[in-house]
Amino acid sequence: MRPFRSIALLVAAVPALAFAQGAAPAQPPAAPGSDTTAPASPSPAEPPERQRTQRDAPAVPQSTPEAAPATPSAPAATGEDDTDSTPSAPAPEAQAPAATPPADAPVLDTGEAPRTTDAQQQRLVNGAPLYNPNVNVHIVQKKRFADEGKHELVLYPGVVQVNGKFTNHVGTALHYVYHLQENFALQVGGQYNWYSDESDFNLELIDKVREQAQAASSLLLQWGAHAGVEVTPLYGKFAFFNNSLAQFSLVLSGGAGIGKTRHLIRPEVANEVEGQTYQVPARFGDTGNKFLGEVGGGFRVQFGESYAIRLEVRDLIYTARVDKVDGCNLADFEALEAARAANQPFEGLNLSGSCKVAKFDGVDPETKKNYREDIILGRDLVAEPSSDVLNNVSFYAGFSVLF
């Protein structure tokens, strides 16, 4: 029963809070230090309970209650929200503490008086002084910049794979985000990995112990495109030392799309022909397009109204089954290898329609590399069809423009 009671309370509390916040403009301005809780007997004159919790002075009326007009209208300087458990609304009898308030402490207008006048107004509801007209209940007070209805273009110049056991990827991504609501957005994005290769670890295994990852486990992602949603379940702010304010949001994203994959057939090698050495670049085989899932999370730190920095970790998940390389399956490779061994032409071989036989025939005019030598390597990749679900977890560092 307890969980259901909690949920019911929560369901009831959220709209209530939203209502209370939404009604804020009609209310008198927030008293400073309006966080969630206030002590039952708020009295700024009391010493702080804990020496460690040294906070600056809460809102202090600079005038006596008697001097205040009955109707509050002019907004007081709105304090931020970091006084959490301190009395946030001064009692009528409150006097300024002996300590001089800091320069940035919010101050009520001289003509304004505290308005917490009766027990009902001081009553706490779920720890919040909801009936106190001087208190606008916020945890982290209103976001300085609203996102709803805004477009956001995000460029991630550097996308670096962080879980590369058998593969390494480095790329660039571009995302477009439309903020449908304050904390819900639609996104589409694309990513191109301008570096995707097998890891040094995999090459070390090949070199030292003649082992390597299964083809499906070392599948490389060339590019990906996906669409999905983004939510910002929480936001906050922070100070770097005491100098500057930054507003940030936790962003969580999810989506689906498609990605193009490839596999290393042969690493870079030196080819010696007639006494001359040619550097032959690594060769990759096309392993087709795969379904792509995307989940991620990170921080968006906003600077001003139009700019933000994003630091995120995203996982591109794709299923990998390698049974064809450059469209050729095992039977194709067997036929090609037999023809190669017999030094026969490939024309007339009974190959599958998708097999790009031209990629395994002929000699590269620049490096003099005979492509037929790669047939055996291609066959090795599909000899034991392998499948895996790959998680390509990358760190995304980028900046965005909101408009």
Added chain:
Amino acid sequence: MKARTLRVFAALSLSLTALGAAAQEDGVLDSAVVRNRLYKPAGHPELSLSVGLPVQTHLTAHYFFNAGLAYNLFDTFALEARAGYAASRHTGLARSISESFLDREDKRVTDELEDMWRMGLHGVVGARWAPIYGKISLVADIPVHFQTYLWAGGGLTNLKRQSVIQCTQVVDRAAGVCDNRTAVDDRGSATENYWVKESRVAPVVSAALGFRFFIKEQHGIRLELRDWIFKDSYRVNLLRDDWEAGNPTGEPAGSPGLTHLVQFDLGYTFSF
């Protein structure tokens, strides 16, 4: 546990419905920074306990258990001593390599694999710099104060290494057995193995990026991404005939590089 999970999910679901957004209409607030910090750790010692899990495993996996004692010189700066033990093991990949390589007699000269040292007891002293203090609104009505910090320091660690290449006494080459198990398929019955083992004590450097979330006055939760770095060491040009005869072989690698053990640390902090 179920109740808590339900509460969290319910709260999260509600927060995602953007009900709160209605309350965030167009009001622009003053530009005050996070004012009046609720938690000021300056001048207070603190005790912390943490558990570290590997972010990624190749041939070894480590699980760190640490205790730390820190003193906050300022709100943003502290000195901390950490000590603990890292439980470690070979991964399944390492075991698979060790078993298959026994039978790969075509490879008679090779090098040891990199990054095979495993940490044990360790102790480091470092500095923690927390220039960022902030707060977040957690599920709409729970304020959470936090610090973001960088940690750097150094110390000593006990290291051990067990080869997956050099077996000094091959029991069953085809089955990849290099121990005294009672049955070929009963790995658990082995009480001793014959892989080449080494140990040493070496300097270690540690660096971390972390978040410290304050819970009430004296408690805190720390989340860290921590890297343990020490110099690698392995032998090259090993001869199969020599190592299988139980003789030392090869020579130390010229530039073995550094080993990084990146961990995700979850910790608890008590401030006095």
